[in-house]
Amino acid sequence: MKGIVFTKFVEMVEEQFSVGIASQMIDSSDLASGGAYTAVGTYDHAEMAALVTRLSELTGQPVPELLKAYGRFLFGQFARLYPVFFEGVPGSIEFSSRIEGVIHVEVKKLYPDAELPSFEVLEHTPERLRMVYRSERHLGDLAEGLLDACIAHFGERESVSLQRENLNEPGAPVCFTLIRKI
Numbered sequence: 001m002k003g004i005v006f007t008k009f010v011e012m013v014e015e016q017f018s019v020g021i022a023s024q025m026i027d028s029s030d031l032a033s034g035g036a037y038t039a040v041g042t043y044d045h046a047e048m049a050a051l052v053t054r055l056s057e058l059t060g061q062p063v064p065e066l067l068k069a070y071g072r073f074l075f076g077q078f079a080r081l082y083p084v085f086f087e088g089v090p091g092s093i094e095f096s097s098r099i100e101g102v103i104h105v106e107v108k109k110l111y112p113d114a115e116l117p118s119f120e121v122l123e124h125t126p127e128r129l130r131m132v133y134r135s136e137r138h139l140g141d142l143a144e145g146l147l148d149a150c151i152a153h154f155g156e157r158e159s160v161s162l163q164r165e166n167l168n169e170p171g172a173p174v175c176f177t178l179i180r181k182i
Contacts, residue, residue: 003041071145140174
């Protein structure tokens, strides 16, 4: 898992909870890296699981809610750091349909060793996008937070809904559907 995912997670914890909680979370987790992350480094995804689990214990918030919150935070960071991905894109359905074929292609150019989840588009019309998220890391809650923040970023909270369906297939894929309200 790329280091930017870790550095931004720690940043979110510092901003939304406190620097003290972030330090406590790192210090009390058994991390092979010692919790010293760089944005371009690569780290075992088990460390992210350990950090989120420890944060849940420290704050009393459920892991799924923390991952969704992190997804929303991370989307905002990506929008700020990589504005080129948003140029000329009219809305969340169009943006989300480009994750696999455009955004992940560019990420792989920057980080050739990145192990990215996949977003397989099943249906794409101007009114509806249905796609399946697959990842060995089982971070559907994080993906949901990212998609939720995408809808908010484009100012479409009133006009686009997000639906989630956990699929009963090996690998715990998740189907997300964005629907433009008419």
